[in-house]
Amino acid sequence: MNNKLPNYALRFLKWYCPTSLHESIEGDLVEQFEEDLAQVGLGRARLNVVLNVIRFFRPSIILRNKFSNSFFQNYMFKNYLKIAFRSLWRAKAHSLINVLGLGLGIASCMLISLYVRDEITFDTFHLKAERIYRVYAKEDWGEKQQFFYTFTPFPIGPALKENLPEVESQVRINNVDTQVMVGENHFNETVVLTDEDFFKVFDFDLIVGEKNQALRGQNNVVLTKKLAEKYFGASDPINKTISIQLGEQFEEFTIVAVAANPPTNSSIQFDILISSLNFSKLYGKEMLTSSWFNIIPETYVLLQEGAEAKAVEHKFPSLFKTLIGEEKFRKSNYAPGLQPLTDIHLNTDFPRGLAPVSNPRYSYILSGIALLILFVACINFVTLSVGRSMQRAKEVGVRKVVGAMRTQLITQFIGEAVIVTLLALLVGVGLLLINLPLFNDLSGKQLLFPVNQFTLMIMGLLLVIIGLISGSYPALVLSALKPITILKGSGQTGKSKQNVRSILVGIQLMLSVFLISSTLLMREQLSYLQNKNMGFDKAQLIAIQLNAPRTGGLTKRIGIAFETAQQFKNELSKLPDILAVSAASHDFGNGGWMTLGFTDEQKMYRTFNMNVVDEDYISMLKIQLVKGRNFYKGNLSDKRRAVIVNEAFEKEYGWADAVGKKIPGKNFQDHEIIGVVKDFNYASLYTKVEPLVIVEDPAMIVSGIENFNMENSPIPKLLIRLKPGNMAVTIDQIKQLWNKIEGEEEFSFVFVDQTMAKQYRSDQNLGKIVSIATLLSVIIGSLGLYALASLTMQQRIKEISIRKVMGASENSLLLLLSKEYLVLQVFCLFLSIPITWYLMSNWLSTFEYRIPVTANAFALAGVISLVIALATISFQLFKIVWTNPAKCLKYE
Amino acid sequence: MQKEYLGEFEELVLTMVGILQDDAYGNAIVNEIKERIGRDVNLSAVHVTLYRLEDKGYVKSGMGGATKARGGRRKRIFTVTNAGLAMLRVKKEQQIQLWKLVPQLKIVGG
Secondary structure, rough: OOHHHHHHHHHHHHHOOOOOHHHHHHHHHHHHHHHHHHHOOHHHHHHHHHHHHHHHHOOOHHHHOOOHHHHHHHHHHHHHHHHHHHHHHHHHHHHHHHHHHHHHHHHHHHHHHHHHHHOOOOOOOOOHHHHHHHEEEEEEOOOOOOOEEEEOOOOHHHHHHHHOOOOEEEEEEEEEEEEEEEEEEEEEEEEEEEEOHHHHOOOOOOOEOOOOOOOOOOOEEEEEEEHHHHHOOOOOOOOOEEEEOOOOOOEEEEEEEEOOOOOOOOOOOOOEEEEHHHHHHOOOOHHOOOOOOOOOOOOEEOOOOOHHHHHHHHHHHHHHHHHHHHHHHHHHOOEEEEEEEHHOOOOOOOOOOOOOOOHHHHHHHHHHHHHHHHHHHHHHHHHHHHOOOHHHHOOOOOOOOOOOHHHHHHHHHHHHHHHHHHHHHHHHHHHHHHHHHHHHHHHHHOOOOOOOOHHHHHHHHHHHHHHHHHHHHHHHHHHOHHHHHHHHHHOOOOOOHHHHHHHHHHHHHHHHHHHHHEEEEHHHHHHHHOOOOOOOOOOEEEEEEOOOOOOOOHHHHHHHHHHHHHHHHHHHHOOOOOEEEEEEEOOOOEEEEEEEEEEEEOOOEEEEEEEOOOOOOHHHHOOOEEOOOOOOOHHHHHHHEEEEEEHHHHHHHOOOOOOOOOEEEOOOOOOOEOOOOOOOOOOOOOOOOOOOOEEEEOHHHHHHEEEEOOOOOOOOEEEEEEEOOOOHHHHHHHHHOOOOOHOOOHHHHHHEHHHHHOOOOHHHHHHHHHHHHHHHHHHHHHHHHHHHHHHHHHHHHHHHHHHHHHOHHHHHHHHHHHHHHHHHHHHHHHHHHHHHHHHHHHHHHOOOOOOOOOHHHHHHHHHHHHHEEEEEHHHHHHHHOOOHHHHHHHHO | OOOOOOOOHHHHHHHHHHHHHOOOHHHHHHHHHHHHHOOOOOHHHHHHHHHHHHHHOOEEEEEEOOOOOHHHOEEEEEEHHHHHHHHHHHHHHHHHHHHHHHOOOOOOOO
């Protein structure tokens, strides 16, 4: 008969149901089953049993035994609360330390979780984000000629859309730095040329205008709200016209839509959008339709729903074989692919496209730091609670005698921990709100702290986790006390408790040594970055971007800009406060210089960087010439055929002396190496100095190269060295001159040393964050140590008094009391060394030029933390050593 | 002790316990409610309510005898306590008092 019952359901019931209720409930179910069997049939009857078992699965049944007497429980709950607040109040200092420490930990955890969330949700706000991919280009010509870019050739997007049914839309994005004219005002802006489907594929909001019309016309333009306000203030920008310089011409555009500013967690950023129909004004026909090896725009594709990216990529080889021709395809190993949109922000395996790639390492480091601070605060809580256990022992004893169960006591103490955490949570949220702007500044983000599911969840999680972690150990220790021993009056100081406390304090010390030594090393490296001799003089040096036409060959454009530069030089030399002027294709700190590649006579593929400069360059930057000579001034032959290289170039070819030699490629025009300069760090200190060629005219080199790559524009910059002193006046004079020569163009300048320092911004910010974290955790740790020392000293006060009476000297007592801490400290110092060593070597290895990890940092960190620890406990130490023993002993 | 509140369903279940006397257990109450006022109620709801009434002190329970129909499992028999009975009485008085205050209108089309 029972066989027809759904046994699994009954087993489930038995599992969750308290035994006292189980029999009668199961009985009722069986009885109902029998009745149902007679009335509605077996299937329905079985279903009813299952449904009923599920319905019984509710807290009032499951938890019934656990809180068997809810009357008693409720009254006790009030009592617990009262006692909790009383004991918090009684030990104000300890409570304050706990609440503040945990509050700091919670604030940093929440900050970091906001940061990490922002990082991992980058680009996910597009509804179709899962189907959007960025096309990357990959070529492998053998030897050292591997190319991997997230920029693509122009024809690739349209070709994919035409030939592959899985590709629903394609959008190319090409940023062009150009001039915008609004009325009489000129602005330097980055204009984005993109395809019609831009707003269909990506979910950027339009405040005014139609998404499917916005980019349809050749002369339509979409502005962001920010830019519309910059140009037109409060007035309505729709249907107004602005002029954008494309090529040599200014073209009129009509504003048809205003877009909301792109969210900060978007890899795609824009201010001005115009249609891709304008590509033809900037690029030749061949470039747009059949040039498969020139990479310019980023290309995004939207795949059909259900289409697999891998499957689409599999079709690429055969497609491109037909598109670019069998031979070229084979030679170049042409292998483009698809990168998910959501992968762009954090995948450092891909080269950067228009948006920088963020290193996920920073997320890990920051999370680690936040957890460290929280951990230190939790340790404080645990050691202080356990330390105070003697004071609460009587309470526990009485409760136990009156009949409290151990579980009740555990609930009580965990509850107290939760109350402290709750207070800390309030403090933490306050700290978070105060410090959010500062953190945004450091991390370069615009984080908000909204009250939403995520933040509430994080807060809830922190509350539970911290409450449980920091509450459970004290709860276990306190609830395990034996009432008889407590109430009889004999003190209980378990050896194991001491050990646990030492271990916890040790971990704290270890962490602070680790953080202090890391901070020291990071500071040392960062100041090394600032102060390293770069091989040229960057003091009082400003750079000004010159204007050049946007069409014509590179050589021609550079030539025209150099003519303008000459004009400036003539005029600037008349100003008294200008020490030297020079013009060069590249300034410093704005990404790499142009990279050229060629195959040398041994069929080896070689690359080098190049800078086109004028004759004053080397002398004005005070670059050291080690061999040969500088360019002669006004010498036309030098301008046409002289080349200066750096030592790295000489080394690359294994030459003892490069002077008089030629760059070993077939197609270079007539030229001669006339001098060798000492290596100077023209890029950042993350990379080593690459072979460099300095010329006055690029023509002789350009003819002989096969590949060409540049991250920033080679249009010349004016480098001006100012006399220290009244720089503001001088810059004003330069501006007047600029307006005379360049007319309406916008004047802007940068200090070279500042732009160079900016390259290390993220690491400098990391350094700041680590310093702040160090400070916080050392403060929290010291507060904890202070409180703990006061407790342990209290417990030993009688012992010390007796020792004093017996004639112990103050010195021996001080040694006795601090010995324990000293030993712990030294032990922790040694434990922390390998961790610090490993992590710091890891961080330092990202720099090509770096300081060695020396023992000095560790020694210094050890001394600092030791001094802090001793200073922290010394007050308590002296207090106890100097007490009058009579006072402590007279009550015995 | 604060004034206890009795919910509608609690009152119904408590009344049924009173009616069924010595045979008041979960399933019987479900059937009784179905039979007397034609309302389908959940077994689990009845159980939970019974335990709650027990917590409040209006019923008390004990294990009764086993029957064959339940595969040898015993029933938990509930009986109304004095407090429960008093509570029911108060409820009834209250309702009658209130009912008297309602203007007695003719029900049209009844």
